[in-house]
Amino acid sequence: MGIPLSQALVVGAYVVRQHLRGRKRYPLVLMLEPLFRCNLACAGCGKIDYPDKILDQRLPVADCMQAIDECGAPVVVLAGGEPLLHKELPEIVVGALAKGKYITVCTNALLMEKKLGQYQPHSRFNWSVHLDGDKEMHDRSVCKTGVYDRAVAAIKSAKARGFRVNINCTLFSNAEPERVAKFFDSVVSLGIDGITLSPGYAYERAPDQQHFLNRTRTKQLFRDIFRSEGKPRWPIFQSRLFLDFLAGNQTYHCTPWGNPTRTVFGWQRPCYLLGEGYAKTFKELMEDTDWDRYGTGNYEKCADCMVHSGFEASAVMDAVKKPWKAAKVALAGIKTDGPMAPDIPLDRQRPAEYVFTRHVEEKLVEIRKAEARTQEVVAAE
Numbered sequence: 001m002g003i004p005l006s007q008a009l010v011v012g013a014y015v016v017r018q019h020l021r022g023r024k025r026y027p028l029v030l031m032l033e034p035l036f037r038c039n040l041a042c043a044g045c046g047k048i049d050y051p052d053k054i055l056d057q058r059l060p061v062a063d064c065m066q067a068i069d070e071c072g073a074p075v076v077v078l079a080g081g082e083p084l085l086h087k088e089l090p091e092i093v094v095g096a097l098a099k100g101k102y103i104t105v106c107t108n109a110l111l112m113e114k115k116l117g118q119y120q121p122h123s124r125f126n127w128s129v130h131l132d133g134d135k136e137m138h139d140r141s142v143c144k145t146g147v148y149d150r151a152v153a154a155i156k157s158a159k160a161r162g163f164r165v166n167i168n169c170t171l172f173s174n175a176e177p178e179r180v181a182k183f184f185d186s187v188v189s190l191g192i193d194g195i196t197l198s199p200g201y202a203y204e205r206a207p208d209q210q211h212f213l214n215r216t217r218t219k220q221l222f223r224d225i226f227r228s229e230g231k232p233r234w235p236i237f238q239s240r241l242f243l244d245f246l247a248g249n250q251t252y253h254c255t256p257w258g259n260p261t262r263t264v265f266g267w268q269r270p271c272y273l274l275g276e277g278y279a280k281t282f283k284e285l286m287e288d289t290d291w292d293r294y295g296t297g298n299y300e301k302c303a304d305c306m307v308h309s310g311f312e313a314s315a316v317m318d319a320v321k322k323p324w325k326a327a328k329v330a331l332a333g334i335k336t337d338g339p340m341a342p343d344i345p346l347d348r349q350r351p352a353e354y355v356f357t358r359h360v361e362e363k364l365v366e367i368r369k370a371e372a373r374t375q376e377v378v379a380a381e
């Protein structure tokens with residue numbers, strides 16, 4: 001079991017409360033990206049391709065705390081960019097813990113050993129170390145030799161100091177199921193607490209466009225991996241119904257508001273993966289976004305998406321509404337053969353819009369105006 005019972009109970013009770021209040025849309029996990037700057041440039045990443053002036057932006061602690069309060073989700077994931085490059089990250093973690101949240105810091109672990117002393121173990125605090133496979137697979141994925149070894153060393157140090165440590169693993173079309181299974185066995189032997197799994201999202205600005213999975217290949221890959229697992233032996237940090245969805249046994253529409261994303265641009269529309277616009281407040285994001293324009297079957301950029309930040313919330317909400325479905329998968333295991341659940345037709349999806357350059361230009365204008373104001377103040381003193 002990857003998700004601690006206490007966290008599952010808190011999140012389950014939160015979901016039930018939202019339903020009792022009649023809320024149609026509500027967040028489960030706040031994705032907080034306090035910077036875009038990273039110390040790696042991975043082939044499958046579409047999040048760091050910005051001019052330096054934007055990469056140099058940081059969300060201050062006060063803005064992070066405000067985002068946590070505005071959103072109200074019980075779980076906060078700190079991502080980026082590389083969050084350990086943010087000098088105030090320890091304060092952000094402590095502040096979020098003080099608000100009673102479950103916190104995960106996603107990191108490539110290059111700075112983790114050096115910075116471990118700035119953090120304290122806590123039952124609601126997880127490290128989530130990026131590892132896309134064994135040494136050869138991971139170093140190829142992050143386009144740099146030696147990163148796997150440093151990540152494993154950091155995991156061992158963190159475990160020795162009493163931290164909870166997960167790994168997050170993104171799989172691409174070149175993943176070999178048996179090899180992935182062996183990799184999971186090897187990280188379990190390191191004593192990790194959980195594994196988060198995801199197929200890579202086809203970021204339009206990722207350097208490597210060849211190795212993204214389409215939906216059919218994603219489902220087959222996960223069926224083959226789960227077949228290799230046999231009796232569950234990996235502490236996967238996701239709901240069984242989401243894994244069942246990955247294996248092609250559930251038809252889910254995404255729930256992009258389930259993992260709302262706050263970046264240096266504002267509240268990102270519609271989801272963690274797509275930046276099609278930005279709202280100034282969480283309320284504006286939830287109330288003014290035309291959600292029906294997004295999701296598989298509605299929008300070309302969503303056609304192949306099966307990523308946890310879009311669909312895990314769909315699975316959790318399904319489990320709360322129909323607990324017998326979740327119980328069936330928990331008892332019988334994930335089906336790895338036979339017909340798959342029907343997929344969402346794509347014949348009515350709207351074509352992709354390309355808005356990245358406009359957002360970058362708008363942000364640069366905003367930064368220049370702020371710099372000019374600062375210079376005026378300095379000159380006047």
Ligand code: SF4
Binds near residue numbers: 256273274305306310
């Ligand atoms: S399918 Fe949903 S989660 Fe995936 S990119 Fe589209 S809106 Fe985002």
